Amino acid sequence: MNTKITLAFILLFGLKSFAQDLNNVQFPHMQKTSVRKEIRMPNILGYQTLKCDFHMHTIFSDGVVWPTVRVDEAWEEGLDAIAITDHIENQPSKKYVTGDHNASYEMAIDRANEKNILLIRAGEVTRKMPPGHLNALFLDDVNPIDTKEPIDALLAAKKQGAFILWNHPGWKAQQPDTCLWMPMHQELFEKGLINGIEVFNEQEFYPIVLDWCLNKKLAVISNSDIHDVTSHFFDIENGHHRPVTLVFAKDRSLKSIQEAMFENRTLAWFDNKLAGKKEFLEAIFKASxxxxxxxxxxxxxxxxxxxxxxxxxxxxxxxxxxxxxxxxxxxxxxxxxxxxxxxxxxxxxxxxxxxxxxxxxxx
Ligand SMILES: [Zn+2]
Ligand SMILES: [Zn+2]
Incomplete structure (x- = not known):
């Protein structure tokens, strides 16, 4: 068969055999199916073990993603609950993205409900050291924590029953030499305005903070503080994971997570390391x-x-x-x-x- 005849043959019969709609042919198999990687973790001591990340950013502060992306990432990475914690005082995209401090939560809540991810309304009080950066979690309204004085922000959060978390206490930009518990942190602690501290943040570990948490009966926390797309920052394809807080809750609900955190029923998990109270570590090990x-x-x-x-x-x-x-x-x-x-x-x-x-x- 010469080339011309072959071409005519293909056009005539080839196209005919594939003939569907000549205006629009669909290849649905080329679309990626979203897959959730389950994180296997035993339940212990009569509690459900929930996988949580209480610190992340979106385009509503200095993160690079839209709020719904945080929900999709959390679902794919096997989490149960997240808090979007955009900075109160640092919003470089404000010129382009209007909306108040509740906007990122409100943009993400429908997606969270669809995906069965528990979404916590929250914000990050972002001040120089001391006191540094603190997340207010489980708020009803984020706007009242936008105040001049940091202590007023935390008091406003407390008024709403918030769990307050001291973020990255050993971050070298704010604590260049030693990770210090300063008089102002003591004051906040005595007023009930610090309820937990990050032991792991992003790709850092602050071992000394583990002692602070255990001695002062504060919850140990492990958070991503992710600004980028999580799979761009952490090597998730090769089995790595973001920092995760394990919360031992009575059930899988926001109320029970909040209660568990106030009762310090948490462990911090990152890079195959688990940190926290002996009773929870022992229970997890023996159940595993x-x-x-x-x-x-x-x-x-x-x-x-x-x-x-x-x-x-x-x-x-x-x-x-x-x-x-x-x-x-x-x-x-x-x-x-x-x-x-x-x-x-x-x-x-x-x-x-x-x-x-x-x-x-x-x-
Ligand atoms: Zn921060
Ligand atoms: Zn942050």
Missing amino acids: VTAKPTGKTDGKNREIYEITNISAIPFIVENMKGQVTTVPAESTITMTLDLMDYQELTIRNCYTGSNSILHVNMP
Whole structure:
């Protein structure tokens, strides 16, 4: 067949066989399906374990995304609840994006309801140190926290029953040498105007803050403070995740999250590290990792066990002889073990203080 005949053949029969609408042909399979990555985390102590991020920005302050994008990201990354916390005092897009301090919440709430993401109305009081930056969460109206004096903003938030969170206390732009608890923070703390502190923020860890939280009975918090698209900043495709606060709530509702946070029922999670109160760390570890004898032995007649970790966090376990095993996330490994060596464990990636890690006794 010569080329001309081939072309005519294709035009005649080829087009005919594909003939649908010559004006508009649809390729729906080329559209990406939004997929939620589930974060497996056991429920503990009669509470539901909720995955939360209480700090993020949109175009209504200095973030680069529209508020609904924050909901879509949270859904895809397996979260239960988020707070959009646009800066009260820093709104570089104000010239182009009008709207008051409630705008980002109001733009996002319908999408949040559709996606079953719990959305917290909030704002970030953004001042020089001290007191630095603080998020007011669970507000009814964000506008009253736009005041001249920072303390008035926090009092206005408190009046609405807000949970107040001290953000990035060790951020070098504001605390260049040491992470300091200043007299003004003491004053705010005594007035009930600091209820939790970020131990992890964006890609930073402030170990000393863990001691502050535990000593002063404040909630440990881990937040992204994301300004960019989350998948541009964190390597989510390769299994990394944003900083997440685990909240142990009576049920999956805003009211129960708020109650849990005031009662310090939280853990901070980032980069395979968990930080917070011993009782929650121990409960999460014991609910995640189990050892089951297989009934088989190896060549030296040692019992072989299946060690299973059902959670999204790998655990680095050290036995009484100093031998270290990593039990990968959502996986089972087999190993021979002498139970006598595993009666007391040290979990190297669970932090109970700036300088201490979790020790557990096994039954
Ligand atoms: Zn900030
Ligand atoms: Zn921020």
